Amino acid sequence: MRGHIAAATGLTLACLMTTACERHGADGNAAANEAAAPAAAADNQANAAGDEAPRSILRPDVVPVHAPEPPPEPIKAVIAFGTSGLALDDAGKQAVDALLAQEVAASGGPVILRGSTDSRGADGDNLVASRKRAEAVRAYMVERGVAPERITLVALGETRPIAPNAMLDGSDDPEGRAKNRRVDVEIQPRITVKLPEIPATAKD
Secondary structure, eight states: OOOHHHHHHHHHHHHHHHHHHHHHHHHHHHHHHHHHHHHHHHHHHHHHSSSSSSOOOOOTOOOOOOOOOOOOOOOOEEOTTTTTTOOOOHHHHHHHHHOOOOOSHTTTTTEEEEEEEOSSSSHHHHHHHHHHHHHHHHHHHTTTTGGGGGEEEEEEETOSSSSBBBBBTTTTTHHHHHSSSSEEEEEEOOOOOOOOOOOOOOOO
């Protein structure tokens, strides 16, 4: 009889201890969640601020790294020589002025001038004519303050047409030939490379 009473008493004590542990665990979790709530609220408030980069409240010195801005694209223009022969006319000068007024041109990057002709005439003569057109544009750019060493000339002659020199029936196409007498201008942005700083070695 006493053995049964002792066993029942032990079982009752075990149940009471289990219940107490469960209550203690629940109370501990609640206390931990309550303690973490202010930290989470601070993180949310910091991340919601639009005028500052999100920072960690544990490591405020750590700031997210943003991707670098892509470099600017080269600028291009076609300077027409359709009716001016080898001379740069007023319309061509205005086109060059508009190009040089852009920020990329002022950065000091390379300038490439590609001269072209229509298909009329000998290949050698067309090469010479295409170079003279590119030289005319270069001379005006230098006059407007572009350093000569920035400019590269390419004579293409009749090899790079942008319009037909003849109709489909083989007859002449004056309008197409006029479009082919041109100088293609390309100004590339100046790219500056920043080298990483090397810390000075400690002196003895």
